[in-house]
Amino acid sequence: MTIIKLNAIDSTNSFLKDLVSKQIVDDYTVVVTKNQTHGRGQMGSVWNSEAGKNLMFSVFKDLSSYNVTYPFYISMAVSLAILDTLKALNIPGLSIKWPNDILSANQKICGILIENVIKHRMNSTIIGVGLNVNQLNFAGLSKASSLKSITGVHYNLDEILNNIIENIKCYAKMLQDEEFDVVKNNYESYLFRKNKPSTFKNIEGELFSGFIKGVTKYGKILVMLEDEVLKKFDLKEITLLY
Incomplete structure (x- = not known):
């Protein structure tokens, strides 16, 4: 090395x-x-x-x-x-x-x-x-x-x-x-806040709630929204707020 x-x-x-x-x-x-x-x-x-x-x-x-x-x-x-x-x-x-x-x-x-x-x-x-x-x-x-x-x-x-x-x-x-x-x-x-109620901000600056469920093989994050819809987000599309 x-x-x-x-x-x-x-x-x-x-x-x-x-x-x-x-x-x-x-x-x-x-x-x-x-x-x-x-x-x-x-x-x-x-x-x-x-x-x-x-x-x-x-x-x-x-x-x-x-x-x-x-x-x-x-x-x-x-x-x-x-x-x-x-x-x-x-x-x-x-x-x-x-x-x-x-x-x-x-x-x-x-x-x-x-x-x-x-x-x-x-x-x-x-x-x-x-x-x-x-x-x-x-x-x-x-x-x-x-x-x-x-x-x-x-x-x-x-x-x-x-x-x-x-x-x-x-x-x-x-x-x-x-x-x-x-x-x-x-x-x-080891995903931070996996399966915990979390707040996110989208690219338009709007806040929404959901649960992190995992990631795709492409690296997108999987979020279960309030209406039980599992949605994929790219890095540019979503921010996890603490």
Whole structure:
């Protein structure tokens, strides 16, 4: 496993994408930085982090020997790999807020950005992870927290990184062996607010109620509406309100 350590970079995903475009990159090449100046999240959101206190990295995964017809399985597998790492650290109340935010109780501690490389078929993927580890101050971000805020423990970033990569390898093997149902069922078992009455906002800004029942293989969320209709929503179409 090749690990590229940087003191500062705009985005580890952008750095790794640029590297892949210029040269052959080994499977599980990792780019990790102490300071990410323009970290990116889902839907163009920005990931802000105190320098040197959190884990910000991207992983290149070769998928040329895989039969992953539905890219969302990669997102599910990575979410579970991080969840397993945090469970081993005894982080309480873990769940996955669709599509792939990791929560402790109802506070966000980790975000994931996956960018797939498609050449005729899905060829590889770049997995970007931002995990709040030792940062304690989240001014203006009431829904953010960190491992140290939750447990009071100061963590070794390299140790957590290595454990996450090992768990990603385990779930990648499951995808390679086409154990898709196992991955999907496991992911759905950790869905935040699954089977609980929840409030959502649609693209027009209107609020409505429903129950999260699961996800489709395409990554859409399944919500049971008040009239007992099961409806699928894409990421751009719906926001789950806390």
